[in-house]
Structure formats: C-alpha cells, structure tokens
Amino acid sequence: MDRRKVPEEQIIYANILYYGGLAGIIFMAVTFAVYVSGVLPTYVPLSELPELWMHETITTSKRQGCLLDGDGWSSFRMAMC
Numbered sequence: 145m146d147r148r149k150v151p152e153e154q155i156i157y158a159n160i161l162y163y164g165g166l167a168g169i170i171f172m173a174v175t176f177a178v179y180v181s182g183v184l185p186t187y188v189p190l191s192e193l194p195e196l197w198m199h200e201t202i203t204t205s206k207r208q209g210c211l212l213d214g215d216g217w218s219s220f221r222m223a224m225c
Contacts, residue, residue: 178184188196 167215179186
C-alpha cells in the first residue's frame with residue numbers, strides 16, 4: 145500500500161472546515177433552543193409558524209408590512225421589517 149504524506153496546509157484547512165461547520169451546527173441548535181424555549185422575545189410567535197409556512201414570501205412580507213422592491217429574483221431586496 146502506497147502511503148503518501150498529506151501536506152500540513154491541507155490538514156490545517158480540513159480542520160478549519162470541520163470545526164467551522166461543527167460550530168455552525170451547534171450555534172444553530174442553541175439559537176433554535178432559545179427560540180423554542182421562549183427565553184427571548186420572538187419576532188414571529190411560534191404558534192403562527194405553521195400558518196406562515198403556507199404563504200408565499202411576497203404575501204407574508206406584505207402582511208408584515210415589509211417593503212419590497214426590485215423586478216426579479218436577482219434584484220429582490222427586502223427592507224428591514
């Protein structure tokens with residue numbers, strides 16, 4: 145079996161990718177737990193989520209008072225609600 149030496153830079157890069165991805169997943173899990181637990185006030189109440197999932201983006205944005213501009217997917221921008 146031919147065992148080739150992996151360059152040190154490649155190992156460092158792989159570790160950055162691994163730990164960065166792991167940190168992102170942990171961060172998402174923690175923030176979701178905070179959202180579901182109700183520790184902080186929410187922008188969208190948890191009870192309204194199933195209803196909002198049925199709407200399209202434009203309908204939901206207009207309902208929440210967001211301003212839309214742009215004339216296509218590439219120029220779609222949403223103002224802060």
